[in-house]
Amino acid sequence: MEANARDNTLLDVRALAVEFAAPRRGLRASIGRAPRAGVRVVDGVSLHIARGETLGLVGESGSGKSMTALALAGLVPKPGRIAGGTVRFEGRELTSLREAEWRRIRGARIGFVFQEPSSALNPVFTIGSQVAEALEVHGRASGSAARARAVELLDAVRIPRPAARADDYPHQWSGGMKQRALLAAAIACDPALLIADEPTTALDVRIQAEILDLLAELRDRLGLSLLVVTHDFGVVERLADRVAVMYAGRAVESGPAREVLAAPSHPYTRGLLASRPGATPGRRLAAIPGSVPDPAALPRGCAFAPRCPERIEACDERRPGATAIAPGREVRCLLREGTA
Template sequence: MEHLLQVENLVIGFRTAKGTSQAVRDVSFSLEEGETLCIVGESGSGKSITSLSLLGLLPENGDIAKGSIRFKGEELVGKKEEALRKLRGNKISMIFQEPMTALNPVFTIGYQLQEPLIIHQNLSKQEARKRSMALLAEVGIPNPKEKLDQYPHELSGGMRQRVMIAMALACEPSLLIADEPTTALDVTIQAQILDLIDDLKEQLGMGVVFVTHDMGVVAEIADKVMVMYAGEVVETGDVKTIFEDPQHPYTKGLLAAVPNVDDETQELSIIPGSMPSVDDEIEGCRFHPRCPFAMDICKQKKPPVMNVSENHSSRCWLQEVNNHDKSTVTS
C-alpha cells in the first residue's frame, strides 16, 4: 500500500566553519491519509529540521546528505525548486511556530491569503477574496471582511495563528505540517487551535505531522508518536502504547515530567544534564550520559532500532535485555 508520506534513512547535515555537523541521523517514518503523527522531544532534538526538510526549506548551509522523502510515491529529495513551489501551500502546507515572522508585515491579511489561491487554484482576484473571507470565518475569526484589509501587527497572537492556519488550508492540502503552532498561545486559545486542526483534518482527510515538546498536546491529538533525541528517533508507536507502555528511558523521562493536575502531592521528575550539541560525537548511545539505566554496552556501541511489538519500536539496549528475558520465560 502506498503511504501518504514515507521518509527513509534521512540524514541532514549543516556546513559550518568546523566542517559538517549532522543534525538529523537516519530518521525513518511513514504517515497515512487522515492520520496525525506527533514528533516530540526537547529543543535541539531535530524535530523542526526534520519537518522543514519535507518541503525543501532547510537553511542555505543545510543539506540532505542521504535518504528518501516520498509524498504519494513521488520522490521529493533532489526535486528542483520550481517543482517544490508547486507543492508548497498547495498539496503540502506548513504552519510555522511564530506567525509574526511567517506573515509579511507590509502586506494585508487579504493579500497574503489570496496569493496561494490565485497561484495554485487559478482563481480571479474577486473569487480569491471571497474564498479568503470564507477561510477566515472557517477558522473562527470574527468580522472576516474587516480583517482582510488589516495588517498582521493589528491582530492578536491567536488571530495571527488562525490566519496562518487559514493560509495553510486554503488549497485543501493532502499533508499539513505544523511546527509547534500553539507554543506562544495561552491555554484557552491553544485548545481552540488544536480542536480546529483536528476538525479540519477530519473534514479534508489530510495527514498531519505535528511537531511539539508538549506531551499534553500529544495525548490530545496524536494517532502515532515519534520521539526524537539528539537527531535520532529513539521510540515510535501509537499514542496509547507510548503513554501506557513507554520503553525508552528518554520517553519515560519526558512523561514523568508532565504534571498531573489531579495529584497535588506529585513531585515532577527531571532528566539530568542537557541535550548534546550537533557537533558532539558521543560513542555508543547518544542518550547514555543522561540515562539512569546506562550499561557498559550503552557507552561502547550504538543501539539499533528494536521491535517491541508489531507497531512499537525502541532504540535502546535495554530492549534486547527485555526480549532476552521474555524468550527465557517462554522457553
C-alpha cells in the first residue's frame, strides 16, 4: 500500500486544521488582555488525490470546503492560519513553506481558478497580457514568446479567433469566456494539480455545462489532477472520480463518487441528496431542518447531531471518528461505527 501510494499519489492531506483568531470580547478584550481563542473552520480533514484523478469537495456555505482549498494553495487569509496537519504534494511538505517558496509552486505546480471570473481579471490589462503574465512571473517565457504562447493557451480553452481576441479587455467578454481565459492562465505553466473553487456557480446553466466539459477535456489531455470545490452534486456527478463531503469543518464522508451518490451513508449526505429538486415534481422536498452551526459554537459531539434525523443520545457526547465502511470509503458517524 505504501509503495503503491508513493508511485501514484500527487496530494496527500492528513488531519489538516485551519484556525482563525476569534475577535476579543468584553472589557478585558478592549485593553488587550483576553486570550485569543482560535475558531477552527477546518478540523482534521484528510484528503488524497492520485495523479490524473478528480476529487470533488462538496459542502454548503460555512462547511470549510473553500478554506481547505485555499490552505492547499497557501492562500489562507489572515488572521487565519494552518493550525495542524500535513499536506504532502509531489513528495514535498507544503505547510512549512515560506511565502517565497510558495510562489514557486502556486501557479506553477498548482493552478487555481475561482468562482467569480470578473473579479479575478484586472480590468485595465488585455486578456492576452494577463495570460502571458502567468508565464512571465514563473520565467517560462517573456515578450513575444509569452504572447504567442498565450494565444495558444486561449486556443486550447476553445476561444474562437484567439489571436484577435487576445487584445480584448475583460469587460468585452462574457462571464463564461472570462472563466475560459482564467483556465488558460491556470494551466499556462503545466501544473500537476488544478484547484477549481465553484468554477461554474456564477455562470448561466448552458455555459456551466460547457465549462465542465472543458475542465474534463483539459484534465484528460494534460493529465491534470483536479480538485473541484462545489456545492452542486451535479458537478460531482459529471467530473469527479471520488468525493469528500464536508460539514462544519470536517469531512463527514468520502469515497468513490458513483458509490457515494448512489448509496450515501452519512445522514447529512443522505439529507443533501434527498433535498435536491427534480425526483418527483410537486412532492415536498426532504429539507434538512435547522441551519449550519456557527463554527465558534460547535456542539460538543457530532456537529450534525442537532439537525440529524437518526440522532441518538451518544451523538451529543462524542465526536465520531472515521470508520471505513468499504474499500476507499470512510464515514464519520457513530451509527456506522462497528458496522465495518
